[in-house]
Amino acid sequence: MAELIKALVNVKEIFALAAVMVFAALFAFRTKKVPELFFALLKEKLTRESFSHLLNRFLLLGFIAFALLCGVTIVGYVMANKTQPQAPSIEEFKAEIQKLKGSEAEMKRATEAFEKGIQHLEKQELKQAIQFIAISDVQTATSTAQFTLAYLYGQEGNDGRAREYAAKARVLAEKRGDAVNLVKIDRLVARLDRPVEKERPGEGMIGGEKELPPGGTTFNDAKPISPGLYKTSRRVEKKVYFRLNLNTHQTLEITFRTPDVDYPYANVSIYDKDGGLLKHGGIIGSRSRKTTTAWKATEKAVHYISLDSTHPDTVYRITITD
Secondary structure (H helix, E strand, O other): OHHHHHHHHHHHHHHHHHHHHHHHHHHHHHOOHHHHHHHHHHOOOOOHHHHHHHHHHHHHHHHHHHHHHHHHHHHHHHHHHHOOOOOOOHHHHHHHHOOOOOOHHHHHHHHHHHHHHHHHHHOOOHHHHHHHHHHHHHHOOOHHHHHHHHHHHHHHOOHHHHHHHHHHHHHHHHHOOOHHHHHHHHHHHHHHHOOOOOEOOOOOOOOOOEEOOOOEOOOOOOEEOOOEEEEOOOOEOOOEEEEEEEOOOOEEEEEEEOOOOOOOEEEEEEEOOOOOEEEEEEEEOOOOOEEEEEEEOOOOEEEEEEEEOEOOOOEEEEEEEO
């Protein structure tokens, strides 16, 4: 069943295209000119009555084929949505745990811990979410909780732990015949195997700037950020934190430029996965000055960035290179 679901997910676009082509053919044969053209080509072999009978049969079979293709396409898109490698809902967890046999008290504690974990995840508090989902898994082992841990560790950049829990979730899903969860786990592992997205060095510091998004106030709620050119429209007094993933030997560069005003300032820091300071760069009092802070990763892991004491209109270019 899992292989069938994978096949439906992978070929849904092909079936959708085929359905469109069949619909176009049916529409064409419902007009007057196309059937007459075909009849003109076959008039020496078929009478008009025979051709009319053949045309009706073709339209009927074409409609059946169109309906089947549409049905398969819809099922494919539904399965693609259900097997997205994303954090499961509380309802999905409850649907699995209700099928299990075990201590009612343990299953209740597992459900409560999972709910708290999802609440922390909704607040982008990954570490707290992991703690509660892990408690849920200890109380009652479920493939949903183990998949969630794999997903969260992947978000955190800890691919080793992510694969460990993905393997555990797969064993449980196979044991319990959960084909949908099996496909979801395989898609998550495939995503973990992709190379980290990178961006080539930019062409400059002027033009195309995006507003710097709000960061977190601590490492625990650091917000994800992608390579690109950013600009602050507000004064940043206290530290704000962001996170991104680096592969081994990739270099993270943060080039920043102060605005052309009197006595501007800006500070940037780069940290490792545990919050240890790796690099720091700052500009104090120099107008329209540009500098770069960089770090070459020694392992594949999440890295953190903090900005503070930053003057409005400071520009940042974040790049990741091999």
